[in-house]
Amino acid sequence: TVVLDVDVLLDEPGDHVLEVGTVPGHTIEIDGVVVAKDDRRSGVEVILDSSINNPAGVPATVHVDAPRRVRVRASLLVTRAQGYGNLVRAELRHRVPAPSVEQEIADAARAARAADLTVLVVGTNEEVESEGWDRTSL
Structure with a gap:
C-alpha cells in the first residue's frame, strides 16, 4: 500500500469539489472522512482498457467560509500490471466554486438566443480522449 497525504489550501469562499481519480484498490479520505473505498x-486490465489514463473518482463537496487547509489522504493498493510493471495512480482534481454545468449551459443558450450570430466550438481534451477507450458521450 502507498499512502499519499496532501494538504490543499481552499482560499475562495463557496463549495469546492475535491476528487481523487484512481483505479480499484483504494481508500480516499477528506479531513479524516472516508469518501471512497x-x-x-x-x-x-487498467492498462489494456486505458482506464488508468482517466481514472474514475468520487467527487466530494467541501464548503469554505474562510480560507482553510483540507487534508486529502489516498491509500492505494499497488497495481500489479504484469509486463507493464507495478504502479499506483492517483489524480487530484479540484473544482473551485462556480456556477453548475446546467447553469452555464442555460446562460450560454440565453446568450446565443439573444445574439445575431453564434459560433459553437466543441471537442475533447486529454481528460476524456484516449486511444482505444470508448465513451458514451462527448
Whole structure:
C-alpha cells in the first residue's frame, strides 16, 4: 500500500469539489472522512482498457467560509500490471466554486438566443480522449 497525504489550501469562499481519480484498490479520505473505498485489486486490465489514463473518482463537496487547509489522504493498493510493471495512480482534481454545468449551459443558450450570430466550438481534451477507450458521450 502507498499512502499519499496532501494538504490543499481552499482560499475562495463557496463549495469546492475535491476528487481523487484512481483505479480499484483504494481508500480516499477528506479531513479524516472516508469518501471512497474500493477493496478490489486492479491488474493489467487498467492498462489494456486505458482506464488508468482517466481514472474514475468520487467527487466530494467541501464548503469554505474562510480560507482553510483540507487534508486529502489516498491509500492505494499497488497495481500489479504484469509486463507493464507495478504502479499506483492517483489524480487530484479540484473544482473551485462556480456556477453548475446546467447553469452555464442555460446562460450560454440565453446568450446565443439573444445574439445575431453564434459560433459553437466543441471537442475533447486529454481528460476524456484516449486511444482505444470508448465513451458514451462527448
